[in-house]
Amino acid sequence: SLNMEQLTALIPMQRGTVHAVHGGATLRKRLLDMGLVPGAEISVVRVAPLGDPVEYMVKGYRLSLRRSEAAHVMVERLPCEDCPELADGVCDPQGANRCPRWLRWLYGGDRGKQG
Numbered sequence: 001s002l003n004m005e006q007l008t009a010l011i012p013m014q015r016g017t018v019h020a021v022h023g024g025a026t027l028r029k030r031l032l033d034m035g036l037v038p039g040a041e042i043s044v045v046r047v048a049p050l051g052d053p054v055e056y057m058v059k060g061y062r063l064s065l066r067r068s069e070a071a072h073v074m075v076e077r078l079p080c081e082d083c084p085e086l087a088d089g090v091c092d093p094q095g096a097n098r099c100p101r102w103l104r105w106l107y108g109g110d111r112g113k114q115g
Helices: 025-033 100-106
Strands: 004-006 015-021 041-047 054-058 061-065 073-078
Touching: 004 015, 015 025, 041 073
Parallel strands: none
Antiparallel strands: 004 073, 015 041, 015 073, 041 054, 054 061
16 A cells, blocks of 8 residues: 655655645646656755755756645655665655765666656
């Protein structure tokens, strides 16, 4: 069974797979046009100092979404494969910048492959 969450539930360094995009027709089209389509892998890059907007990485490029927009995107959280002790998918934000899989993905390894 899929564990669906709003995109806003992810914290920096965490990744998820987009499963559904809700919202009004205009917002939904804008989100889909930005690459937030079912099956796309998305990760949280950073959060602005006041908590809004949030910068995400999807399909190899960065985009900023307000939390009110990101709440319409439903994702399944992905575990970090290089950290077996974090198999529940919860990264330690303090150590996440040293996560080899995150660094590979951010700097071009995995992110170019479309599944």
